[in-house]
Amino acid sequence: MIVFLAFLIWLYLFFLHGRFWESAPELQPATPLGHPDVDIIVPARDEAETIGPVIASLVNQDYPGKFRVILVDDNSTDGTVEKAGQHERLTIITGQPKEIGWSGKLWALSQGIKASTAPVLMFSDADITHDPRHLATLVSRLEMPKADMVSEMVKLNCTSWPERFLIPAFVYFFQMLYPFALANAPASRVAAGAGGTVLIRREALERIGGIEKIRGALIDDCSLAREVKKGGPIYIGHSGLATSIRPYPHVRDIWNMITRTAFTQLHYSALWLVGAIAGLTLVWLVAPCAILFSGFGWRFFLGLATFGLACLSYLPTLQRYKQPYYFALALPGIALFYMAATIASAVNYWRGTGAQWKSRAYGGEAK
Template identity: 50%
Template sequence: MLVLASIVVAAWVYLAVAHGRFWQSGPELPHHVTPLRMARVAVVIPARDEAEHIEHTLCALLQQDYRWPFRVILVDDNSTDGTGDIARDLAAEDPRLTVVQGQPLPAGWTGKMWAVSQGLEYAPEADYVLLTDADIVHASSHVAQLVAAAQAGNYDLVSEMVRLRCKTLPERFAIPAFVFFFAMLYPFARVADKRSKVAAAAGGTMLLSQAALQRIDGVSRIRAELIDDCALAREVKRGGYATWLGHATRATSLRKYPHFADIWQMIARTAYVQLQYSPLLLLGTVAGMLLLYAVPLALALHTRGITMWCGAATWVLMAALFQPILRRYQQPPLWGMALPLIAMFYMAATIGSAIRFYRGKGGQWKNRTYPAT
């Protein structure tokens, strides 16, 4: 038992001091900056059944305080709820908005990547392309901020983890932990390090240079990817281009998760994809999450002596590392002590993702089911 306690203590000490400072509530792009030189920007938005959010998203983009050529391209991916009609009404009032009617989905493509590919065809003249989602609201200075950062740092991909909605109990339970776990998988400092192989992006905000897009053939290489943002980042970084990933202060998601079932669906949709549909990786993930989160709690509550203190100290350490993200989402510090329980929820949803896959229901999104690739 003491050996097990020593292992979990060592694991969390390593994560705290040597894993790319993943637990920090940063980095963030500087505010009040302007682009160093003229840059034409095109925003590409794939949208399928997003009538609830699309007007807010488009209006925020059309109100950007950006002095250089700027346009917005929305690809209506065969929506059935009037998303395209709302966008076309706005386009009639602002010529900077182009609404593209999506073509039928060809074999071998995911719906989102096919929509993005069609949108990119309308942006060949842009120096930078901003890929964003239909539920993201951007502050008026955000596009200028992204372009300024890309130019100042000579980055070909600037991406941000947008501020996710965190109001309902399920959201407060799971959303800060989602950001924490994502940063643990892809430490932001290592994403920006050219010497590191870690590559990641967050799909809500991805500003790409035209040079990088042309070098990697747009999104054709990742046409079948369900976790498309990280796949795109891998292609960009593999090409030798510089990338940056941080936390957004000027972009917010409107996507709601009112029920625990919605959170479960969010995780289960791509968790087994992340594990490459591998039973061995699934077993390793389950074992790792039990070791990191369940074992310290069990040691603290069900043993005595030094093993109890090791478990308690580890539990407190993980809660402390969680605090910067909790503060970012304005959540009480005590949520940190619930991290083992939250992790078990994520572990169960990951197992559920595998079960869904083997039942032929994996990779479902927007009423489409995608095969394993």
């Protein structure tokens, strides 16, 4: 019965869950009809290794309207400002000490927003480089069909062996949690954002009460998308014009990335954690166990069909990241890794350490 339940779950996921596995949509380069002023805000804390090429890619956008880049230096100690360089389109703000109740990134963004005047705002992480056509393409999608917020899952670094095995799965699991087609459908309650690149109308941000509305959120992109979608359409897709240059060369780097917010995703709930473990077991482990340990009866063939659907669903993501299709066979092991990291995230929270990022510990809420 458990094998049959796993099969039914995969029938639903593959055919009825917003076609999450398609690894789509992706914006193609486009020229906007209008050219609203845009302020690009980049929060940065100790980003000396990446900030130079990031700022260079932003100030050199091929956008026909007026735009500027506002770099908010969040008390960096590694020479981030010096590495950013100087440009007539670049404004550098020295961040104030973080107030209690805010996450670090949102506190920095709030200061950039206060210094901005443009009707359209773009939020970019300090490890994302942008094709010169990117801003124009984002504005074009904001205009037609009209959206209040446009965000993209940028292409993540995928060169080391740990990245090749684990990073495409990170994107794939995100799509499974938040099918992009459902997030983009106004009638659906699903809302998702990808914080590496966000374009938002100032009026939409003011409508929800400003960035202060989500000031303590650690998963700020999805929190922002959820608030914005209550009053207007949003869009999320994959990006072929923006790339993360932050490397994750070791398994522990990816482990730390997951443990930072995994339990936050579960609302710090032990019940949700148990449910997540049970769900991951049903989705990823039951079918391989049936194949390996049930002989050649009906359980074997049902497990084979279930695992086949799972592997097929992963192929478009592997294709996007130019990885061999046989990596799909490693999905059960990858799922175990993510399951263990989620449990570790909960343990960290219960021990009082909570989320750790850039020498800051957040615990159960931003401090």
